[in-house]
Amino acid sequence: MSKLQNRRILLGVTGGIAAYKAAEFLRVCQTLGAKVRVVMTPAATEFVTPLTFQALSGMPVHTKLLDAEQEAGMGHISLARWADVIIVAPASADFVARLASGMANDLLSTVVLASTKKLMLAPAMNQVMYTDEKTQQNLAKLAELGATILGPDAGLQACGDVGFGRMLEPEALAEEIMNYFHTGELAGLKVLLTAGPTREAIDPVRYISNHSSGKMGYSVAQACVEAGATVTLVSGPVQIEPPSGVETLDVVSAEDMFETVMARSKEADIFIAAAAVADYTPLNVESHKVKKNKSEIQLNLSKTKDILQKVAGLPAAPFCVGFAAETENVEEYARVKLDKKKLDMVAANLVGVEDSGFNSDNNALTVLWSNGRAELGSKPKSALAKELVTLIAKRFYEKNSV
Numbered sequence: 001m002s003k004l005q006n007r008r009i010l011l012g013v014t015g016g017i018a019a020y021k022a023a024e025f026l027r028v029c030q031t032l033g034a035k036v037r038v039v040m041t042p043a044a045t046e047f048v049t050p051l052t053f054q055a056l057s058g059m060p061v062h063t064k065l066l067d068a069e070q071e072a073g074m075g076h077i078s079l080a081r082w083a084d085v086i087i088v089a090p091a092s093a094d095f096v097a098r099l100a101s102g103m104a105n106d107l108l109s110t111v112v113l114a115s116t117k118k119l120m121l122a123p124a125m126n127q128v129m130y131t132d133e134k135t136q137q138n139l140a141k142l143a144e145l146g147a148t149i150l151g152p153d154a155g156l157q158a159c160g161d162v163g164f165g166r167m168l169e170p171e172a173l174a175e176e177i178m179n180y181f182h183t184g185e186l187a188g189l190k191v192l193l194t195a196g197p198t199r200e201a202i203d204p205v206r207y208i209s210n211h212s213s214g215k216m217g218y219s220v221a222q223a224c225v226e227a228g229a230t231v232t233l234v235s236g237p238v239q240i241e242p243p244s245g246v247e248t249l250d251v252v253s254a255e256d257m258f259e260t261v262m263a264r265s266k267e268a269d270i271f272i273a274a275a276a277v278a279d280y281t282p283l284n285v286e287s288h289k290v291k292k293n294k295s296e297i298q299l300n301l302s303k304t305k306d307i308l309q310k311v312a313g314l315p316a317a318p319f320c321v322g323f324a325a326e327t328e329n330v331e332e333y334a335r336v337k338l339d340k341k342k343l344d345m346v347a348a349n350l351v352g353v354e355d356s357g358f359n360s361d362n363n364a365l366t367v368l369w370s371n372g373r374a375e376l377g378s379k380p381k382s383a384l385a386k387e388l389v390t391l392i393a394k395r396f397y398e399k400n401s402v
């Protein structure tokens, strides 16, 4: 798999001479497997046409903020959410100044302000503009706020000056993005993850399922990507958007999920079973809708395959993390699950209570492993997922270093 496979890069292009190099940068990212969308400032369109970027990316190029048509398609908030990383290359002195002062007066600055994703800036400008104290202060402020400033290089400039201000070469910029994705706690590891409920058909219109929303599993998938892992998510039917940067495989029933997981389990370093898989499935699926002509009917159920147990029992099993959702005796049942299935870790949560567990945006987890435990107190699932991933990474490396 290429180093930027499935990574979503939002490329911002501003009005500078180096705008032409952004086209080459886009090509490099695509060759490495990334999906790239382009937002240009109005000034940038004076240097290179949006058509160039559209032809290269195969995607519409976004240039206007106050454009009803663009907002109806992929508007500024959707663009901000779509990206795994935003890189502005070249970043003009003017754009840097606007960002540093929190302005949102064009589409690109608005997208950046509306995003919590990693921001990288590749300044490119005349050496006097670059060394000017105001530009330096603006860059320092943005760096302090979490942006990564890439370059610039020194050398001969388009204006004939010699000094700092040349944009880094496209390959060097791509390298920086690869480093970003490969320095996290799970850098270079492959994570296979299940999430959501399963649906067990009774007849062509009815099924048995549960209240799992998939939010916890999706948050863990997102946190794994942010920690540098390559993530494959096997998901039951849910109403939420797949996390960005994740390969998502949709399944419906417990049997589908079993088949899909087993087909991918051999390549995984870590397996996280966050799905609420049905324990039982109808023995026979009626071929026609069951009629309402009896006062009582019986549904015979058979046990489904235990996906987690099967993966944990593989000869070269990945590091296995289970989730236990219980309505009582949470820790006790979770410890039994850990031992019985020979898991590396179990994240247990209480369900059936208000504002926690299934369908809620919050959760609390008790995480157990053979000789330890950790309490992750009630918080949004996204924050909880990050803490859980840190624990998983720590235990994974402890296990694999002995």
Ligand SMILES: Cc1cc2nc3c(=O)[nH]c(=O)nc-3n(C[C@H](O)[C@H](O)[C@H](O)COP(=O)(O)O)c2cc1C
Residues within 6 Å of the ligand: 013, 014, 015, 016, 017, 018, 041, 042, 043, 044, 091, 092, 093, 094, 095, 096, 124, 125, 126, 129
């Ligand atoms: C020919 C020409 C080249 C320019 N090159 C640069 C440049 O390399 N870097 C820069 O910061 N500004 C450069 N500028 C100035 C910017 O285009 C100007 O500040 C503009 O407002 C930037 O808008 P934007 O940041 O919204 O894209 C140049 C202007 C002209 C006319």
